[in-house]
Amino acid sequence: MKIDVKHVADLARLKLSEDEMRRLEKDLESILLRMERLKALDVEGVEPTFGAGDVQRLVLDQDRPAPGLPREEVLKLAPSSEGPYVSVPREGTPGDAPQGSE
Amino acid sequence: MSETQYELNVGLEVHVELATASKMFCRCKTKFGDPPNTNVCPVCMGLPGALPVANEEAVRLGVMAALALNCRVNLSSRFDRKNYFYPDLPKAYQISQFEEPLAVSGYVELASGKRIRIRRLHLEEDAGKSMHAGDDITTASYSLLDYNRSGVPLAEIVSEPDISSPEEAREYLEKMQRTLRFAGVSDVKMEEGSMRVDCNVSVRRKGEAQMGVPVELKNLSSFRAVTRALAYEYDRQSRLIEQGKRIARETRHWDEDKGVTVSLRAKESSQDYRYFPDPDLPRLELDEAFIESVQRAMPRLPNQVVDFYVNVLGLPKYDAEVLTVDPNLVKFFDRCVELGGEPKPVSNWLMGDIMAYMNAKGLSYDTIPVTPENLVAMLGLIKDGVISGKIAKDVLIKMFETGKAPGDIVKEEGLEQVSDDASLSVIVDSVIAANPEVVAQFKAGKDKVLGFLVGQVMKASKGRANPAKVNIMLREKILS
Amino acid sequence: MEIWELGAKNIREQVLRKEISAQEVLDSFLARTAEVEPKIHAYIELIEPQARLDAARVDALIMRGEDPGPLAGLPVALKDNLNLKGVQCTCASRILEGYISPYDATAVKKLRKAGAVFTGKTNCDEFAMGSSTENSAFGVTRNPWDLQRVPGGSSGGSAAAVAAGMAPLSLGSDTGGSIRQPASFTGVCGLKPTYGRVSRYGLVAFGSSLDQIGPFGNSVWDCALALEAIAGEDPRDGTTSKRPVPRYTEGLKRPVKGLVAGVPREMMELVTDPGVRREFERALKIISDLGVTVVETSLPTTEYCLDVYYIIAPSEASSNLARFDGVRYGRRAKARDLDEMYYETRGQGFGIEVQRRIMLGTFALSAGYYDAYYLRAARIRTLVRRDFDKAFAAHDVLLSPTAPMVAFKIGERVDDPLAMYAADVLTVPVNLAGIPALSVPCGFSRPDESGPELPCGLQIMGKPYDEETVLALGYAFEEACSDWFVPKTAAMRKSLSSQEECEVVVRDTI
Numbered sequence A: 001m002k003i004d005v006k007h008v009a010d011l012a013r014l015k016l017s018e019d020e021m022r023r024l025e026k027d028l029e030s031i032l033l034r035m036e037r038l039k040a041l042d043v044e045g046v047e048p049t050f051g052a053g054d055v056q057r058l059v060l061d062q063d064r065p066a067p068g069l070p071r072e073e074v075l076k077l078a079p080s081s082e083g084p085y086v087s088v089p090r091e092g093t094p095g096d097a098p099q100g101s102e
Numbered sequence B: 001m002s003e004t005q006y007e008l009n010v011g012l013e014v015h016v017e018l019a020t021a022s023k024m025f026c027r028c029k030t031k032f033g034d035p036p037n038t039n040v041c042p043v044c045m046g047l048p049g050a051l052p053v054a055n056e057e058a059v060r061l062g063v064m065a066a067l068a069l070n071c072r073v074n075l076s077s078r079f080d081r082k083n084y085f086y087p088d089l090p091k092a093y094q095i096s097q098f099e100e101p102l103a104v105s106g107y108v109e110l111a112s113g114k115r116i117r118i119r120r121l122h123l124e125e126d127a128g129k130s131m132h133a134g135d136d137i138t139t140a141s142y143s144l145l146d147y148n149r150s151g152v153p154l155a156e157i158v159s160e161p162d163i164s165s166p167e168e169a170r171e172y173l174e175k176m177q178r179t180l181r182f183a184g185v186s187d188v189k190m191e192e193g194s195m196r197v198d199c200n201v202s203v204r205r206k207g208e209a210q211m212g213v214p215v216e217l218k219n220l221s222s223f224r225a226v227t228r229a230l231a232y233e234y235d236r237q238s239r240l241i242e243q244g245k246r247i248a249r250e251t252r253h254w255d256e257d258k259g260v261t262v263s264l265r266a267k268e269s270s271q272d273y274r275y276f277p278d279p280d281l282p283r284l285e286l287d288e289a290f291i292e293s294v295q296r297a298m299p300r301l302p303n304q305v306v307d308f309y310v311n312v313l314g315l316p317k318y319d320a321e322v323l324t325v326d327p328n329l330v331k332f333f334d335r336c337v338e339l340g341g342e343p344k345p346v347s348n349w350l351m352g353d354i355m356a357y358m359n360a361k362g363l364s365y366d367t368i369p370v371t372p373e374n375l376v377a378m379l380g381l382i383k384d385g386v387i388s389g390k391i392a393k394d395v396l397i398k399m400f401e402t403g404k405a406p407g408d409i410v411k412e413e414g415l416e417q418v419s420d421d422a423s424l425s426v427i428v429d430s431v432i433a434a435n436p437e438v439v440a441q442f443k444a445g446k447d448k449v450l451g452f453l454v455g456q457v458m459k460a461s462k463g464r465a466n467p468a469k470v471n472i473m474l475r476e477k478i479l480s
Numbered sequence C: 001m002e003i004w005e006l007g008a009k010n011i012r013e014q015v016l017r018k019e020i021s022a023q024e025v026l027d028s029f030l031a032r033t034a035e036v037e038p039k040i041h042a043y044i045e046l047i048e049p050q051a052r053l054d055a056a057r058v059d060a061l062i063m064r065g066e067d068p069g070p071l072a073g074l075p076v077a078l079k080d081n082l083n084l085k086g087v088q089c090t091c092a093s094r095i096l097e098g099y100i101s102p103y104d105a106t107a108v109k110k111l112r113k114a115g116a117v118f119t120g121k122t123n124c125d126e127f128a129m130g131s132s133t134e135n136s137a138f139g140v141t142r143n144p145w146d147l148q149r150v151p152g153g154s155s156g157g158s159a160a161a162v163a164a165g166m167a168p169l170s171l172g173s174d175t176g177g178s179i180r181q182p183a184s185f186t187g188v189c190g191l192k193p194t195y196g197r198v199s200r201y202g203l204v205a206f207g208s209s210l211d212q213i214g215p216f217g218n219s220v221w222d223c224a225l226a227l228e229a230i231a232g233e234d235p236r237d238g239t240t241s242k243r244p245v246p247r248y249t250e251g252l253k254r255p256v257k258g259l260v261a262g263v264p265r266e267m268m269e270l271v272t273d274p275g276v277r278r279e280f281e282r283a284l285k286i287i288s289d290l291g292v293t294v295v296e297t298s299l300p301t302t303e304y305c306l307d308v309y310y311i312i313a314p315s316e317a318s319s320n321l322a323r324f325d326g327v328r329y330g331r332r333a334k335a336r337d338l339d340e341m342y343y344e345t346r347g348q349g350f351g352i353e354v355q356r357r358i359m360l361g362t363f364a365l366s367a368g369y370y371d372a373y374y375l376r377a378a379r380i381r382t383l384v385r386r387d388f389d390k391a392f393a394a395h396d397v398l399l400s401p402t403a404p405m406v407a408f409k410i411g412e413r414v415d416d417p418l419a420m421y422a423a424d425v426l427t428v429p430v431n432l433a434g435i436p437a438l439s440v441p442c443g444f445s446r447p448d449e450s451g452p453e454l455p456c457g458l459q460i461m462g463k464p465y466d467e468e469t470v471l472a473l474g475y476a477f478e479e480a481c482s483d484w485f486v487p488k489t490a491a492m493r494k495s496l497s498s499q500e501e502c503e504v505v506v507r508d509t510i
């Protein structure tokens, strides 16, 4: 089983070093190799199980607005904010200085 | 290049915000225009550990929308997670319905009788809003995020690629907008973002079996933008085919100012949403009784109203279509008729002076500045000959401005039509005396000049003379 | 005897009789913690000031003659993936370091209402992903029975805190064995309730269709008390059951005579440690002496469970952990643009095991692989459930060792994911089926000739929502073993006091 680790890391937005990439590739391939065993089972016509509870119907709540979190609390959680907004670096416009807090 | 050689195929994806008081999966308010980040909670901010709880009213409105658009409602449907990263998407997945949507197989019927098929209608949650900070859009280095809209319930309505002209696209959207507005499921306001449209456009040579390569259009913020962008794309794509060039499968951005579409991004391979059933939300199970109850609660839809106006009230189809642009207008009209107003005159005044006034003032139909009672009273004054149609136009303006009853305005301003013989006779005599040549021409058989004399009388009476009476009196006085 | 040695049941009764105050109880546990925590590192954060306020509040209620709730001032330690308002919730991850939760988990809210006093947040594997508590950004927790060994995981801190006498009760979460396996490794009781029995609201999600919150205690009675407090329908979690919550503590003395217990042969084949097998077989003898009919049974899909689990849990996790993106909370890496922010934040913020599982899950859900991995696993999960349904048609409970081995050495398995995953092989089937299961100490094995004896657990699995039978059998079994188990625990605790302090070991891949 070959796995395109770079592509998967891109989907998951993970920056990995060459070393980490190689290591994960090896790990994932051995895990997936083990999982090959699953192909032996006949699951034709078997309904999948997506949840484990006995609640089979979506619970619907009444449309009655309730207070949430105060804005100050929300902005306090954010790594950076500007005025009443949460702020993040923009898409694909590399500036000179790195933005964001650490 | 021959225009008729190519065929346009358009499918539309319409998002409408459902008119609930609280969000799809939390009970934060949905109110448009509140200060940024004031209607948020752990759920719609995607805080660790928070879980979604579905809104009953959103489901009801979704079913209502589906029924209004002739869809078949699935008694069992499911919520899936659509995974992608964007700062306005707090959980980095959107809860949507992918494999098993709420409803399928609907249609919108155009005036021509052509049906644009609706493939599916599903429920999902909206994302927050991101704006760009800084001096201008190209130099800003930050995006600013407001999560008030995050989690607002949406219905996404996907059509088949049945639309074959920009005009059809507009008609489809207008019909859908009216229908959903009448059904009361959404404000459907493009300008407030409660209705949003994406297009999938392809062009092919006529007669070709295979559909062309679809191009997705974004940033269509008005119906006008949709038609202009589609016309532009039809042109661009047919020219490319003509030149033997390939059409790229891509997303293009409509530039409203320049009137062109520009390539935004190729459909990347990384656009893999990894849909899977949301384990936090069991299946949405509905029963027939529920669907029936929604159907029973369905307000009259525009096509039913049009039928009634044409077949029962005898209005021309054109009038009926214009009046059904808005449910409030229909309500107003219906009330007028109920009060005894004659349908056609009511329609004329609504479509004419009232709409013109409201357009000029930029008013919406939920705040029509006259009451049905006053409009009907005014029509009564015209019918009884108390005022002329011309004077009525001025009275109406006064009604708009003061809110007073037309009878009061007429009395206060002394606008009653002058019909009594004595007063008219004085004016007619003075006009005859002042225009001897014209009178002579009329006597010599030039019948047409009488109009001029009537005009002079009207002028002298400041429009208040009863023109029919003036006509008769002039003839009598000159010829006798 | 110190207060901390009394056990939850006695402490609670003495507090209710006003013989001791909640503040004295807290003092005793805090003193014990000061003594042994430097050796164990069970906590990520102790919250002494808040705990003192909580205890004073309970005392005030009692003084006024009001009902302080069934927990009556009992200290409770919370796994650090449970939200406690105003306190850091890190999930043992760098990416959430410094994140102060603005809300309470439902289970936490219920415990507070029941009179609990929260002592702090305990260590675990990062985002509950692991079986040893080595995958923590804040260092390894040590097993009180042997400080060179792991306490199991992922709820290793909560298990070790109870085992070492730092708290009479704690909460953990169990996605594939994360309560039961550390309970087994540290010689305490740990219960994973039926999926839907306890609200997950406020538990940081790992595998949403598998996660359950559950208690650790020194006895089955303690676990029953905690379950009673946290169970029940929650309007904030649409997967919680509407079923009424039984008085679990009152049901413990139900007769077990006449019950039929099945031992799945496929599970026995997976037990690698002969000591574990020997102790389990001895436990079966004790159970049949209680009048329970013990028979062999079969769960044919057992051998596939681990694989199914390691597709479903990481798939759900890859989606659940996508929200840790540095935008709205948590740590954000320095970046010039948005993409760099995402990649760097998540690259630096997550440890290797979390990244491994995110990668595995992302892959299993990705275009072209979904059907062969995620969907196929979901179908096999149906077969697993059917196996259990069939087994429960003929048996009241199923029995197995909780883990195929006893606590292993720190560092022994951490670089070999498959060896680590094998520690869950007997516990994951329970999560796939959504049924309740209890781990209760059943004996000792000495894998190292020269090393100390290490506890191992008996896993009692029950029908959905039949925690009562599971607990009743556990209670009866515990009664039958207490004369030799309790003194061993006391001896371990005593010897812990004389051990040297241990350094905090933070693995470099975290």
Ligand SMILES: [Zn+2]
Binding pocket: A068, B023, B026, B027, B028, B039, B040, B041, B042, B043, B044, B045, B151
């Ligand atoms: Zn909210």
